Amino acid sequence: MSAESSDSISPSDSSRPLKGKRALISGASRGIGRGIALEMAQAGASVTINYHSNPEEAESVVKECEALGVAAFAIGADISDADQVRGMVSDACQQMGGLDIVVSNAAYSDRHLMLESDMDEFRRTIDVSMWGAFHLVRSGAQKMVDSGNGGNIVVISSPHAHMPMPGAMAYNMAKAANDQMARTAAVELASKRIRVNLIHPGWIDTPGERKFFKEETLRSEGAKLPWGRLGQIREIGRGAVFLCDPRSEYITGSTLTIDGGIQLPWREMYRVEEARRETAAT
Incomplete structure (x- = not known):
């Protein structure tokens, strides 16, 4: 039986399935990362909040988690920066006494058509969203291998990995790389009892979306989606908890899609509605 077993949680602990686990989440001062941190704390895990430029927001998340x-x-x-990531992982292990869960969430995106791209912004998107994910997955996995206790890695990717969204070439490229990176890592780390899985969020209500869209656009366009709204950050967090739950130990190399149906052919429903109208008129 592996160290992580589906029988390792008693009924009394079922509401806190990550009790005793230690998690590091990148880009967790706001948005999806914040939602993941809060849900993991709610599930009983100690958490380290990585941030880049928002220390006040990061401390606010820390306080919210401590309150749980x-x-x-x-x-x-x-x-x-690979050196900074290695240092962060070491510091997190020292503060928490080890590392059981790594969530690669930090991302950057600048939206321009390919022919109009600012190459500094293009490279920054790749550096953060692709190389950043790799640096964290690699450094986190090394610590887990050294401990010999297995672990969980979750990579927050995107439907952009397989949907060539115009105006987002660098981000599309980075997320496609994330998917292959995570699946390859899942193969290479399985014998170490380290599970690696992906989450594909849909259109989520985050501060980052306001970089590209006005509030009124988010509300009106969100209402047109199959589920009638944008996703919420803690819905992605609950997905991350599910993947890291010891009862999910047979899941590795998989992609959990949490998108309210946005990748379904929902726009084609007009064909059904039109056929209904034609039938009713005859």
Whole structure:
């Protein structure tokens, strides 16, 4: 039986399935990362909040997590810098006494058509969203292998990995790389009892979306989606908890899609509605 077993949680602990686990989440001072940190804390895990440029917001998340009865810490680091990531992982292990869960969430995106791209912004998107994910997955996995206790790695990717969204070439490229990176890592780390999985969020209500869209656009366009709204950050957090739950130990190399149906062919429903109208008129 592996160290992480589906029988390792008693019924009394079912509401806190990550009790005793230690998690590091990149880009967790706001948005999806914040939602993941809060849900993991709610599930009983100690959490380290990585941030790049928002220390006040990171400390606010720390306080929210502590209020849920767990230890929480904040560490500033540029995820695109391999040396800073290694230092952050070491610091997180020292503060929490080890590392059981790594969530690669930090991302950057600048939206321009390919022919109009500012190459500094293009490279920054790749450096943070692709190389940053790799640096964290690699450094986190090394600590887990050294401990010999297995672990969980969750990579927050995107439907952009397989949907060539115009105006987002660098981000599309980075997320496609994330998917292959995570699946390859899942193969290479399985014998070490380290599970690696992906989450594909849909259109989520985050501060980052306001970089590209007005509030009224988010509300009106969100209402047109199959589920009638944008996703919420803690819905992604609950997905991350599910993947890291010891009862999910047979899941590795998989992609959990949490998108309210946005990748379904929902726009094609007009064909059904039109056929209905034609039938009713005859």
